[in-house]
Amino acid sequence: MTGLRATIRLQFHGGFTLDDAAARVDYFAELGVSHIYASPLLAARPGSTHGYDTIDYGRINPELGGEAALARLVARLRGRGMGLILDIVPNHMAVGGSGNRWWDDVLRWGKSSRYAHFFDIDWTPPDRWLHGRVLLPFLGSPYGEALRNGDIVLHHDAQDGTFFCQHYDHRFPICPRNYRDLFDGVDLPPPVADILAHLRAAPPASADGLLRAFGQWGRTHEGARTIGRAIGRYDPAAPGGGERLHRLLERQHYRLAWWRTAGDIINWRRFFDITGLAGLCVEHSDVFDAVHATVFSLYARGLIDGVRVDHIDGLTRPAEYCRHLRRRLSELAPLRPPGVPPGASIHVEKILGPGEALPESWGADGSTGYDFLEQVDAVLHDPRGEAPLTDLWIWAAAGAASFGVEERAARGMILSGVLGAECGRLVHLLGGLARREAGTRDFTDAAIMRVLRRVLVHFPVYRTYAGDMSLAPAAADRRLLRRACRAARADLPPAHGPVLDWLEKRLGPAGMAMGAGAAIACFEHLSAPLAAKAVEDTAFYRYGRLLSRNDVGTHPALFAGTVDAFHAANLARLHNFPRAMLATATHDHKRGEDARARLAVLSEAGEDWARQVGEWTDRNAALRGRARGGPAPDRADELILYQVLAATWPMTDAAPHAKASRIFRDRIQAWQTKALREAKRHTSWTDPDPAYEEGCRGFVDALLHADPSNGFLASLDAVVGRIAPAGALNGLGQTLLRLTCPGVPDLYQGCEYWDFSLVDPDNRRPVDFAARLASLSADGDVTALARHWRDGRVKQRLIQALLRLRLAHPALFAEGAYAPVRVLGPGRGHLVAFTRTLDDLCLLVIAPRLPFALAPDPADLSCAAFPPRGTVLDWRDDLPGSWASVIRPGRTCDAAALRRLATLEGGLPLDVLIGRTRQPG
Incomplete structure (x- = not known):
């Protein structure tokens, strides 16, 4: 039985059951994954398409086949030396309806x-x-x-x-x-x-x-x-x-x-603002036991091998919870069947803010990979595109230049709206504390509310962990609160200074000793959903400078990252969380991994894109609807729409009007309605504006009218034709990095082919596994399949080659050292290179970045003029022996050729080579 090496995330529901997954186990094994990473399997609301609305922790969802089907799936997995990771939901249950x-x-x-x-x-x-x-x-x-x-x-x-x-x-x-x-x-x-x-x-x-x-x-x-x-x-x-x-x-x-x-x-805690999901108190030992009884039974009986904890920041004391979970799973390990790994993996779903790290004291194996998504996404963007794309957005949004401005406005709106009750409860608790002391009893609820709102508007991360002070770092919490309070002070009159100072002390780590425990818990249960609703579910849909930087775990204020920062993040992960998940697509993403990779190309072509958008805006002016005296869509929503069309436009050889199929138009319109309502600018889920939505829907219909005379379709097709080859190289590059960097790579279902999906439910559409199984056994290496890159098989072959490498050398990836390799010369900005070494075994990884400037050939993605003369690897001079390409079977080179990047000459600007750093003695 293998250890955790690589996962495939599967979304289970009535249309894709445990038996359906069992029928695909041989495919997953041939692809090279070690574990299925399952969406929640416990009994959920009837008809649930995701499983996060649990109504009964005591049984496997009968709509998925129940425990008998789970046993059949695990038997198939064990037969191929594989395992199962289970997504668990300890934070909330589905309420209302019936059955709970x-x-x-x-x-x-x-x-x-x-x-x-x-x-x-x-x-x-x-x-x-x-x-x-x-x-x-x-x-x-x-x-x-x-x-x-x-x-x-x-x-x-x-x-x-x-x-x-x-x-x-x-x-x-x-x-x-x-x-x-x-x-x-x-x-x-x-x-x-x-x-x-x-x-x-x-x-x-x-x-x-x-x-x-x-x-x-x-x-x-x-x-x-x-x-x-x-x-x-x-x-x-x-x-x-x-x-x-x-x-x-x-x-x-x-x-x-x-x-x-x-x-x-x-008067009860919800999951975010969803009234159909009620918060649980798993900090109570009997609640913890009741919520996890089935999970522990499954682990003891060898039916699961680890867990993914949903929304860890929703728990009152996450550190205590993780320690408790680890202890209980360890106690159950001796009961597991022979031949089944004894050590359970624990991964936690957490959104990390800029500069924030997962606390090592929690004892988790790592995050579920949103942080890696941000790191690899940032390094694929060209910082030189920031100025022209910012100017374009300022023009489109009439002055909203900064993501920070949008975020703060969204936070204020959410605090006044859907989370108003939660904010009011916290003010009530804080007001009660203030009235206990003579020096603070004149701090009115209204004054506390004004100050608290400004602190929350500026809060930089999901939450603090003051209630977990026996396990969590107090210094980090103090710094975060001090930062938020310093920003809030600039927004407030000086007379509010004493209230702000008092608030900072009560909500920080020292507040527990001051009797503020209930207020701290309430604050932490408010700041996390506020970040989720205001940032991910509002500001991400309002701010459209470049949508490839607006996704789960990303930081849109940062336009691009550096290669050095990417290496530093990998080194930190190897040291702190070597078994953390690495993800670039998830069930929660706003746009598919390859849609983002294609949009990242616009960072290299910012001025050209700005000119093109200007032309489209003029050409399509007559197609806009009208609502409340203004255009529908307005200019900001129109720019966002153009980016989504460019990101998702099909890459087939069909004529432009044939690509604008009814299915494609329906997907775009479904995305648009959700995006407009999430943005909450002209319409929303609670107060929809049918006129604005209809105007936007009509605009999409007109843009995508499937007629050969529709000039916009031809123009869109031409634009995508220019950026799609570079986008494909970006997609292959991020795939290569995900499968070779420190951590455990996660493959989201169906993303073996190109992933141009949009936000759910689009990213949870049925997967054609039969087609993927058929192409897996077809002939051709990565270079050969690059001649047919539009069908996605080249990406699947790259995944298979690297997962099989991980299967052949598991210790290299689990324990091997990571070392950045500098690239020198005129092509240095276009490559990310590093090594993974264990004993005398060495893996050299070379991945492309900023490929638009490399002019990839639309026929096969080759870059004829790359690498330019003088581009070399700054690597050790005593490299002996021969180096073999993992993705180009049969191709080898010596150390000198390796240093001058001969393996890339005139072909795909990526490779993975394996060799020996010294001859065995």
Whole structure:
């Protein structure tokens, strides 16, 4: 059984089950991966396409085939020496709807529920009318309107004997203590009356037997008839029915509310701003055990080999959680079947801010690779394109020159909107702290709110970890808070200085000793979703200087990175997290890895692109719609659209009008609607503007009108034709780097071919594995398949060659040293070179960057004039022996030829060569 070497991420759902994956195991093995990296497999909402909406931690999702199908998949994997990594979701569960028995029990019994402490619920919020109750903002209309219209209906479940109110897909249980009240004025048999009388005072633990007995009576003819008559009295259409139903609901442990109230008064922690996902308190040991019981059982039985922890920053104490998880998995290792690796891998999903590092004290193997995505993406961009593309964006966006400006504006908007309730709760906690001290009791909630908002607007990362101070570095938290407070101070009048100073102390590591633990936890649970919603889900869609720099884990304010910075990041990863994942495409990306690689070419052709956009804007002016007196799309949205069209335009040999297929137009329009709503400039998910959206949709229809006379299509096709070869080299280059740099490379499903996908659901479309299996066994090395580069098989062959190399030399990649190799001469800016060495085995990696200037041939991606004379590797002079190309089987060269880059002459500007640094003794 192999150790963790390389993964393939698979998205499981009803259309791609565990048995479907089992049928593809031989393909994955032949490709060279060691582990399937599975999306969440535990029971989720019916019809879930992603699995992050867990409703039951106790079983494998039956829609995926259940545990029997998982066992079949793992048996196939073990037969090929492979394993399985499982994505787990300890931060939140799906609520509302039906099927979550923990949540339903809380709604049924309130604070006395055995699961009340499982969820992060504030039972004593500032609104006293909500004390002891859970706000349920799931109604499609205001409560009174929903009640009046009969949208809330009382029902009885004959199977378990319970009563509940139904609102479309939502079920709201009625507390059993209220069941007797339902039958006021209705004659009941004495035994049934006794059951309901006992239920009125019964604690939750003793109610199950009574409910079973009541349910048995309810399934009789007499019981069903009597229950039906009782329920009829609560029908809003019956005389007094609506008022009776209202009084019943007012006695429950929850309050039903219109969905729009969630941003103002919700009293439980959500996942980001998603009201259908409720935060869990896994910091409690019994909650931790309940959430992970199935995961631990799967690991002990050898059905999984490691975990990927979703949204680690959503947990109250991530460091403590990771340590606890590692300890429990280690304790279970001796129980695993023979031949199965004993050491579990733990990878955490975390967005790292600029200059931020994953804390080593957590004990995780590393991140899931968003940081690598940023590092490799940055090094593929040409800094010389920053000025012309910035000027173009300023022209398009009427002055919004800086990503920082967009980010701060988005943060302020989110704090005032969808996260207003969370911000208000934190102010309430901080105000209570201030009023305890004579020196601060005059700090009003309003003043604290003004100061807190500015701190959060300037906060540079997802969160601090003050609640984890036994394991996390306090100095880093202090620096982050000091940085945010310094920026906030410049925005505030001097009179707010004392409040800001007090806030910095209370929210920092020292605040725990000052009794501010609850406020710190609330702050950390606010700053993380604020970053996600304001930065990734708003500013990334507003700021369009160059979209290849706007993706999960990236930092759009940084236009381009350096080769030295890339090497430094690899050296740090090898030292700190040698088993961290390396990703360039994920289920969360905004644009596919090869779409970004193609857009990166525009950093080399910024002035040409700016001229082209100007021509298109003039030519297409008459095609724009109108909304609220302005164009639809406006100039900023139009520029963003042109980039997406250039990034995703098909690379077939078909005529331009044939490429503009209905499928392509539908994909672009689906992306555009989501992008416009996420940007929240003219329209949004909560307040859509149909006129603006329709104008933009019509504009896309006109641009992509599939007619030979459509000049825009010919122009777009010509532009993409000029940049696509360089984009393909960028794509091959980032693939090569992902598969050879320190860490564990992750391949996202289907990305063996070119990945020109857009944000979900586009990046989760079905994968044609049959075609990929067929091409895997076809003849031809990377150079030969480069003559057919448009079909993507060259990328698949490169992946296969390098994964097989990792299979042949696992220790070289797991333990081997990393050393940058300098490139000298006129071609130095176009290559990234480094070595991986272990004992006398040496691997030399040479990857292209900034390939547009190399003029790759559209026929086969070869660069006839590269490397220019005088371009050499600044490498040791005593290299002995012969060096063999990994991706060009049969090609060898000596040390002298290697140093002068003869292996690249006139061909593809990339290679991976293996040799011996000294002769074996």
